[in-house]
Amino acid sequence: MISFLCNNSETTVDCAEGLPVLDWIRSQPHLPGTKEGCREGDCGACTVVVGRPGAHGVEYSAVCSCLLPMGEINGCHLVTIEGLTTGDELTPFQQSFYSEGASQCGFCTPGMIMSLTGNLLGTERPSSSTAMESLDGNICRCTGYVAVKRAVDNVMNRFSLKSGQRIESLIEDGHIPPYFSTVEERLKQLPSVTTPNTDSIAVAGGTDIYVRSSEKLSGKNPEFLTRRDDLKFIRKSNGTVEIGAAVTLKQLRESQMLAEILPGLKDFLLKVSSTQIRSRATVGGNIVNASPIADMAVILLALDAAVAVSERSIPLHRFYLGYKKLDMSSGEILTAVSFPVPDSGSVLSSLKVSKREFLDIASVNSSMLFTVEKGVLGSVRLSAGGVAPVPLLLEKTGAFLSGKTISEETINTACAIAVDEIAPISDIRGSSEYKTQLLKAQIRAHITRGPNR
Numbered sequence: 075m076i077s078f079l080c081n082n083s084e085t086t087v088d089c090a091e092g093l094p095v096l097d098w099i100r101s102q103p104h105l106p107g108t109k110e111g112c113r114e115g116d117c118g119a120c121t122v123v124v125g126r127p128g129a130h131g132v133e134y135s136a137v138c139s140c141l142l143p144m145g146e147i148n149g150c151h152l153v154t155i156e157g158l159t160t161g162d163e164l165t166p167f168q169q170s171f172y173s174e175g176a177s178q179c180g181f182c183t184p185g186m187i188m189s190l191t192g193n194l195l196g197t198e199r200p201s202s203s204t205a206m207e208s209l210d211g212n213i214c215r216c217t218g219y220v221a222v223k224r225a226v227d228n229v230m231n232r233f234s235l236k237s238g239q240r241i242e243s244l245i246e247d248g249h250i251p252p253y254f255s256t257v258e259e260r261l262k263q264l265p266s267v268t269t270p271n272t273d274s275i276a277v278a279g280g281t282d283i284y285v286r287s288s289e290k291l292s293g294k295n296p297e298f299l300t301r302r303d304d305l306k307f308i309r310k311s312n313g314t315v316e317i318g319a320a321v322t323l324k325q326l327r328e329s330q331m332l333a334e335i336l337p338g339l340k341d342f343l344l345k346v347s348s349t350q351i352r353s354r355a356t357v358g359g360n361i362v363n364a365s366p367i368a369d370m371a372v373i374l375l376a377l378d379a380a381v382a383v384s385e386r387s388i389p390l391h392r393f394y395l396g397y398k399k400l401d402m403s404s405g406e407i408l409t410a411v412s413f414p415v416p417d418s419g420s421v422l423s424s425l426k427v428s429k430r431e432f433l434d435i436a437s438v439n440s441s442m443l444f445t446v447e448k449g450v451l452g453s454v455r456l457s458a459g460g461v462a463p464v465p466l467l468l469e470k471t472g473a474f475l476s477g478k479t480i481s482e483e484t485i486n487t488a489c490a491i492a493v494d495e496i497a498p499i500s501d502i503r504g505s506s507e508y509k510t511q512l513l514k515a516q517i518r519a520h521i522t523r524g525p526n527r
């Protein structure tokens with residue numbers, strides 16, 4: 075049983091917790107607005123907004139309903155496009171899309187409106203720029219984005235939020251209907267229902283496993299790691315940063331402590347998937363899915379991270395045993411990842427080259443943690459993705475670079491050593507030769523151009 079508020083209605087559904095929310099929505103005749111496109115988190119047509127009771131009231135974010143299991147909306151407010159108005163009126167974004175001709179076939183439009191509304195509900199200081207950022211997971215195939223940007227700017231240029239009264243302010247401006255002011259109390263009144271997890275499948279954010287196994291999971295009751303509070307923390311003590319496995323990439327971006335320790339991380343994470351995916355994707359899932367181009371895994375390798383699995387602490391570079399093979403038994407849970415706070419003065423430089431700048435996985439990504447003083451490198455740790463069956467620590471290249479004076483010769487020798495350490499394959503993201511060139515260019519850029527891009 076799953077009990078939630080669907081728009082303005084208390085709703086209880088008897089279904090497997092693993093059923094994608096999109097499939098439930100599409101089976102409801104009165105909810106035709108949410109569209110099914112790719113079913114892979116790539117197009118944003120299925121975007122809904124989910125409000126979850128949190129420490130500061132109901133916390134809303136836009137997510138892809140195709141990758142969202144029903145079990146994850148238990149006790150929550152599910153908002154579809156139909157829930158943004160109660161009559162025939164249009165919200166300011168809908169009106170502006172209409173006036174600016176920002177919608178032609180209209181297939182992408184509900185998803186865009188939901189992303190934009192999610193930004194108003196869930197971003198600390200919504201602005202034109204955060205509004206456009208919030209559309210990084212929404213693809214339009216016929217209108218083009220110039221009209222969309224015009225429509226968004228029209229609304230956001232006039233937008234202001236009364237401090238401390240977000241919901242009231244958004245209701246007053248017509249972005250959400252009045253029933254939103256009752257949601258917090260109504261969520262508390264929902265019947266408390268639980269479904270025991272009967273299937274030994276771990277689902278964290280679901281943004282990887284639902285792309286691979288949506289049909290298989292539809293009838294299952296998996297173990298939801300996001301329900302485990304013991305996996306949700308970001309803390310620093312005794313010179314070590316520790317991050318719980320169920321922390322999302324969105325929460326990493328929002329962490330003030332991480333922003334101080336790793337100043338470029340927040341911006342770099344904008345290049346990792348999309349707003350909808352980052353709201354759900356976890357650090358643990360990024361490590362365990364063991365993609366050779368997993369962005370967080372590559373960053374964490376450079377940071378000399380270790381993972382906690384059961385009672386063991388395993389250096390991350392020893393955790394990857396081969397393509398999708400981990401030093402972890404089936405059924406074990408990765409609980410946290412930790413890394414030493416980098417010395418003051420050290421730089422974490424992270425680079426990613428992909429076919430598209432946003433919402434794309436890397437052809438090659440790399441990170442380098444280093445210090446440099448008067449043209450001489452201190453200790454260097456270099457990692458790369460897309461150049462081996464696993465996210466790779468380039469131990470020999472890092473060791474060579476440590477203590478070297480920066481020069482053409484140093485860079486060329488480092489590149490030659492790196493080429494010996496890697497084994498890229500040719501695939502849809504580029505030939506092995508191209509990937510080799512990308513890594514060489516990235517090593518040069520890390521050394522000569524400094525921090526995170």
Ligand SMILES: Cc1cc2nc3c(=O)[nH]c(=O)nc-3n(C[C@H](O)[C@H](O)[C@H](O)COP(=O)(O)OP(=O)(O)OC[C@H]3O[C@@H](n4cnc5c(N)ncnc54)[C@H](O)[C@@H]3O)c2cc1C
Nearest residue numbers: 115278279280281282283347355356358359360368369408
């Ligand atoms: C559209 C799209 C774009 C993407 N772009 C990027 C990108 O730019 N960069 C990138 O790196 N990735 C990207 N991804 C991949 C994915 O979003 C990330 O790897 C994400 O961090 C996976 O985390 P999750 O919590 O969603 O994992 P899930 O899908 O929940 O889990 C992945 C696997 O790990 C297991 N698992 C998860 N957590 C644990 C744990 N704590 N212990 C044991 N097992 C666990 C699950 O059983 C499952 O097998 C993208 C995905 C999509 C759909």
Ligand code: FES
Nearest residue numbers: 111112113118140
């Ligand atoms: S259907 Fe394309 S992102 Fe969900």
Ligand code: FES
Nearest residue numbers: 178179180214215
């Ligand atoms: S309006 Fe047709 S896909 Fe965007």
